[in-house]
Amino acid sequence: MERQMTSLTLVRRIKARPQIVFDAVTTAEGIAQWWGPDAGPVLTAEADPRVGGRYRVRFRMLDSTEHETSGEFLEIVRPERVVLSWRWKGGVEDPGESRVEITLKAVPEGTELTFVHSQLHDEETCRSHEAGWTGSLDKLEAHFGAGNVP
């Protein structure tokens, strides 16, 4: 069976060297500073940044709901690339496991970070949502795919 591989791509240019960005992305200390959809706090951040190691992040949103994401480090190449599996815990958002890939490239001003969240739905995903997601993902990719460089 064909698997949908649509994805969300974001690109950022950061005025910091790749090693610093890499550590911010992969260590619990770093993750606690930035993970989450709004200014709500990260409550727990755990990370064992080696291949097969796990991470777990629990955060509270400004609407006071709490959410947890966790997964495994699938690839780690310091300071260039990290691949994670991603899953919501106990949430209704997405029952499947998806994949987060972050690539860092040294550029004169610091680092160009390319972020890809892919496999956002899989065979487990509710059928009625599936078609819609694909269409929308294609649209979103058209919107962000070219690079959302600020």
Add this chain to the structure above:
Amino acid sequence: MALADPTRRAILAQLERRDGASISELAKPFTIRLPAVMKHLDVLANAGLVTRSKSGRTVTVRLQAQPMREAMEWLRRYERFWSSSLDRLTSYAESKEAEARWRGR
């Protein structure tokens, strides 16, 4: 799986571009026969993605807007999540860089 098939995805893409189409209009771009198209439409209708309405001898197929809207909302949440996260990651890494430089490393 409603979307595993490229023909079904192409049918949805066609329906996204216009408000309703007949089955023969939908079948036109494909090299497959009408009954095969009907079967694909059955799968899409069962998944709640399209509706069919009959008027005389013509069956009109329409995209179900609600699942698509829900999908957009779902996806916007992911986009918000990461956009906001990466903004904070950027400022955090930049402050760490400034700190490292200040320490002369």
